[in-house]
Amino acid sequence: MVKSVCSGKIDKPASNGSNTTFVTNVGTKWEFLFLGANQDAIATAARMGIHAHNSATFAANDEDLQASNLAFACKVSAKRREASQCNLAEGEAAFAHESMTESLEKSRKDKR
Numbered sequence: 001m002v003k004s005v006c007s008g009k010i011d012k013p014a015s016n017g018s019n020t021t022f023v024t025n026v027g028t029k030w031e032f033l034f035l036g037a038n039q040d041a042i043a044t045a046a047r048m049g050i051h052a053h054n055s056a057t058f059a060a061n062d063e064d065l066q067a068s069n070l071a072f073a074c075k076v077s078a079k080r081r082e083a084s085q086c087n088l089a090e091g092e093a094a095f096a097h098e099s100m101t102e103s104l105e106k107s108r109k110d111k112r
């Protein structure tokens with residue numbers, strides 16, 4: 001199962017450690033994607049147990065928000081189709097296996 005998380009700027013980690021156990025408490029059947037606005041998304045995701053490959057930073061503006069939504073939608077769709085053992089088109093396979101940063105960059109170019 002694929003879950004996506006989109007976050008605004010997090011000024012400091014929770015003092016109770018709750019963001020460090022976010023992913024580890026849900027088991028291994030889930031794959032998390034993380035996009036963070038105006039922050040070091042890879043570091044924030046790491047604190048939550050989300051791998052750097054599945055995280056990216058975007059700017060909090062209309063253009064980048066649209067690109068990040070497109071990247072999320074394409075990546076989640078490709079991951080779900082792959083998990084259900086559907087035949088993926090070449091472009092879908094790329095979204096399923098590339099990093100979240102690569103998916104976001106591709107979506108930014110598609111929006112131009």
